[in-house]
Amino acid sequence: xxxxxxxxxxxxxxxxxxxxxxxxxxxxxxxxxxxxxxxxxxxxxxxxxxxxxxxxxxxxxxxxxxxxxxxxxxxxxxxxxxxxxxxxxxxxxxxxxxxxxxxxxxxxxxxxxxxxxxxxxxxxxxxxxxxxxxxxxxxxxxxxxxxxxxxxxxxxxxxxxxxxxxxxxxxxxxxxxxxxxxxxx
Ligand SMILES: [Fe+2]
Numbered sequence: 116x117x118x119x120x121x122x123x124x125x126x127x128x129x130x131x132x133x134x135x136x137x138x139x140x141x142x143x144x145x146x147x148x149x150x151x152x153x154x155x156x157x158x159x160x161x162x163x164x165x166x167x168x169x170x171x172x173x174x175x176x177x178x179x180x181x182x183x184x185x186x187x188x189x190x191x192x193x194x195x196x197x198x199x200x201x202x203x204x205x206x207x208x209x210x211x212x213x214x215x216x217x218x219x220x221x222x223x224x225x226x227x228x229x230x231x232x233x234x235x236x237x238x239x240x241x242x243x244x245x246x247x248x249x250x251x252x253x254x255x256x257x258x259x260x261x262x263x264x265x266x267x268x269x270x271x272x273x274x275x276x277x278x279x280x281x282x283x284x285x286x287x288x289x290x291x292x293x294x295x296x297x298x299x300x
Contacts, residue, residue: 116175119154123147124176124185127272131183137204137251137274144272145246148208152244152270157210162187163268166300170194172271174278174299181276186299188259190214190267195260197284198233199295203274205250207259212267213242216249219256221290227283231290241269256285 130143151157162173166189175185190196190212198219207214218236225231233256240262241247249257250273261267271277278299283292 116159117154117156119151119157120175123151127183127185128178131178131274140274141204141206141248141251144206145208145248148206148270148272149244149246152208152210152246158187158268158270163189164300165189165191165266170196171300172278172297175270177276177278181279182274184273184276184278186271186273186277188267188269188271190259190261190269192261192264192266196258198256198258198287199284200255200282201250201273201277202255202280202282203250203277204252205248205271205273205277206246207241207249208246208270208272209241209243210268210270211243212265213240213262214247214267214269215240215260215262216247217258217260218254219258219285219287220254221256221285225290227292227294229291233285233287233290 171189173187220234222231
C-alpha cells in the first residue's frame with residue numbers, strides 16, 4: 116500500500132471516530148480525498164484489475180469495526196451499474212477516467228416491495244482528480260457508468276463495510292426494490 120493511502124486511512128479513521136452529521140463527515144472526507152487523487156501509485160495494480168463482465172469493486176481497506184471502507188471501483192468503457200442505494204454516506208474520488216452519475220429520488224414512505232414513483236434528478240460528471248459526495252441518507256439513490264472511452268477508476272469511501280451490508284437495487288419504471296449484498300472482488 117502506498118504511503119499516501121496509508122496516511123489517508125489514518126486520517127479517515129480520525130474523522131470517522133470524531134463523528135458528526137453525514138454532511139460534516141462527507142465534507143471532511145472529500146477534502147481529505149481530493150488532494151491525493153494525483154498520487155501516481157495510490158492504488159496497487161491488483162486494485163485496478165478489470166473484470167470481463169460487470170464492474171469490479173476491490174477492497175482497499177475495511178475498518179476493523181466496519182465503521183468505514185474504501186473501495187476501488189473499476190468501470191470499463193460502456194459499463195453501468197444498476198440503480199442502487201448504499202444505506203450509508205459515501206464519497207467518490209476519481210483516480211482515472213471519468214464517471215457519469217445519474218441521480219434518482221424515490222417516492223417517500225412507500226414500502227420497498229411496492230410500486231413507487233421515481234424522479235430523475237440532475238446528473239453529474241466527475242473527472243479524474245475530483246471528488247463528489249454521492250450519498251447521504253436523504254440522497255442515496257444513483258447509478259454510475261464509465262463516461263469516456265478509457266476505463267474509469269474510482270476510489271469510493273463509505274461509512275460502513277459496503278461489500279457486506281444489505282442494499283437495494285431499483286426498477287426505474289416500477290420503483291420496486293430488490294435487496295442485495297454486493298460482496299467484494
Ligand atoms: Fe453507488
